[in-house]
Amino acid sequence: MAIGITPKYQEEIPLHALTAQEFLTIATEAVARLNWSIHYQSASGFIAQSSTSAINSSSEIKLIIEEQTATISSESTGGEMIDFNKNKKNVQAFLAAFDTVQAEISPDELSVKSQELHNSLDLSAADLLKIPAESATQKVKNFFSLFIPKRDFFFTPILVNLNILIFILMAIGGANIFSPSSEILINWGANFRPLISIGQYWRLITNCFLHIGILHLLFNMYALVYVGVLLEPMLGKSKFIAAYLLTGIGASLASTWWHEQTISAGASGAIFGLYGVFLALLTTDLIEKETRKELLTSIGIFVVYNLAYGMKGGIDNAAHIGGLVSGLVIGYALTPSLRNPEKPSLGIVSIAALCILMLFSSFGVIKSIPNTESLTTYDKRFERFRTLETMALGVYTLKADAKKEDVLYEIRDRGIYYWNENISLLDSLEQLNLPPFVRERDKTLKEYCNLRIKAYELMYKAVDENSHKYDADIAKINQQIESMLKSFE
Known part of the structure; x- marks a missing residue:
């Protein structure tokens, strides 16, 4: 071989x-x-x-x-x-x-x-x-021609290029190329049940183009090219891209149904789906017997090994299994149109029927998971944090010739007061059933509020005593605040 x-x-x-x-x-x-x-x-x-x-x-x-x-x-x-x-x-x-x-x-x-x-x-x-x-x-x-669409190898390089491009854009946007944060993945469209349950259904497909680190990307793109060069010439452009997108959604639905708080991303669910399509075709006579035996062995080893490896943890095996099963169904559904290439309408009907089936499956899965109210409640209550923060920063809007008593009032009775109100708000939000990455962010926000309070207390002393001896300490705290603000971007 x-x-x-x-x-x-x-x-x-x-x-x-x-x-x-x-x-x-x-x-x-x-x-x-x-x-x-x-x-x-x-x-x-x-x-x-x-x-x-x-x-x-x-x-x-x-x-x-x-x-x-x-x-x-x-x-x-x-x-x-x-x-x-x-x-x-x-x-x-x-x-x-x-x-x-x-x-x-x-x-x-x-x-x-x-x-x-x-x-x-x-x-x-x-x-x-x-x-x-x-x-x-x-x-x-x-080698680089692998990234250029050709007649029988059209959508595979496009999908590879798109996945790489999105990863590069994430990196440019501040994502760690080896281990991007949960918040960044969520912002870019990762799959997450609490967000799916409140209507963000687009995550079922966008997560198929995100990757949790460069190694994750490289392994998935190699597997995609491997199966793409074999499968796309057999299916043709329209059936191949339909299989990728539909099995990607199938994988996402399985992950959403199985995991309550797991953030899921990656093309592997859709790739497993393509392998499922291929396995289905290998059980038919569309491929000559001798070649079929070799392919069944190599593809079977790949699937079994990766599913076994996924048992180690940290890997979304639910998405892999969901993609594989939906791929098998799609492979068998497309077989009649592959047997009769002279009837293109048969292929169109097959794809349309599969889209309808996936739509009803999506509706069923989403309706079967409990509606997560905590994030909706959190978002509504967190709006007050932003309002209080704006009022607390009012001291920086005072004119340079403002009276001393006005400055002191703005620092102590408004600024420090509102920062403490925000800390109390964050404490109250801990009672909600929040995902780990939100709790981690709120913990950092509390540290941010405490730093603001320290800076304001020193500013109050500096104004009250008409002294510059606190300037260095205030500058040091402000540097910490600036660094923390960048981490929120």
């Missing part, structure tokens, strides 16, 4: 008693028997294309003869990264056909056909087969 940016297999064959022209003649006959098409030929070899089917894309077959050795190679086309021995089978099929032709053709017939082939070649043109081997720069370009 070849794996690479463009999987390839090749073998070298000694010419023995044959001339280069005779070898090329027999090779050309062998290609004709295999029903492969030659789209370039010279005195030193040819470039051909293997036959294709609804499931298997074609390969480029290249024969190059140099001195007393011929090199036959088969290289994948169509954006494949894994060929599951397809290229090796092509080379073996060519060698078998070559041996058959060589055994059947007589010396006289070989001589006539060799001359005919020689006469048909344009020997004055530059030989494309003698162009230098691919450079390191070209190999790098080939």
Whole structure:
């Protein structure tokens, strides 16, 4: 099984008693028997294309003869990264056909056909087969081609690019690239049952494009490319993107139903969904039997290993299972349209039916979870914190020529008073059933209020005593406040 940016297999064959022209003649006959098409030929070899089917894309077959050795190679086309021995089978099929032709053709017939082939070649043109081997720069370009949409590999690179772009934007916005905070994930659209229960249903899909650290992103994107290069050519653009989005929602629904307070994010639920679609197709005869066995083994190992690894904790296995199960359902639902590609309306009907099924499933799951009132109550009561904070900061709006007694009143009877009111408000909010990240933020807000009170007390002394001896201490506290304010951004 070849794996690479463009999987390839090749073998070298000694010419023995044959001339280069005779070898090329027999090779050309062998290609004709295999029903492969030659789209370039010279005195030193040819470039051909293997036959294709609804499931298997074609390969480029290249024969190059140099001195007393011929090199036959088969290289994948169509954006494949894994060929599951397809290229090796092509080379073996060519060698078998070559041996058959060589055994059947007589010396006289070989001589006539060799001359005919020689006469048909344009020997004055530059030989494309003698162009230098691919450079390191070209190999790098080939790698980056994985991020460029192609005919049979269209939505996979778009999804990869979108996931990477969102991660970069999160990092630019201040998210830690190794472990972004819960609050940042929530702000960017992570899945969270209390927020889903109050109507933020869009989180069921937005969380599929967020990642909890760069390693999480890299592992998921590798898995997405792995399954995308295999599955997207089989499904086609519309079925593939529909499968990704619908299984992503299915994974999010499972996570929402299972977890009360877990913040969930990542493309892995949708990726497991694509593997579920693939597993469903592997139980049908849409893929040839020999290839199906190899794929079932490799895909099965991936699924079982990752589900087992998810049992360790810290991984949303509910989303993985939800994505896998919804993928199996979608895979079987799409099978009739894949069997009848000449009926495109069948595919449209299948996708529409799946969308309706997912809509009703979403309605059922959301209605089955208890409505979380605590965050709604929290949001309403927290509005007072903002109002009190604005009034407490009123001292900074006083004019420079304000009377001393007015400044002292604003600091003590309004500023310090309102900061203490906010501390009491935060204490009262602790009685609500709040998620951990909200409790952690409120704890930091209480520290912020206490720092403000310390600064105001020193400001009161400075004004009352008409002294500058507190300036350094006030500046130090203000630096702490400034640093804390940045952490809230």
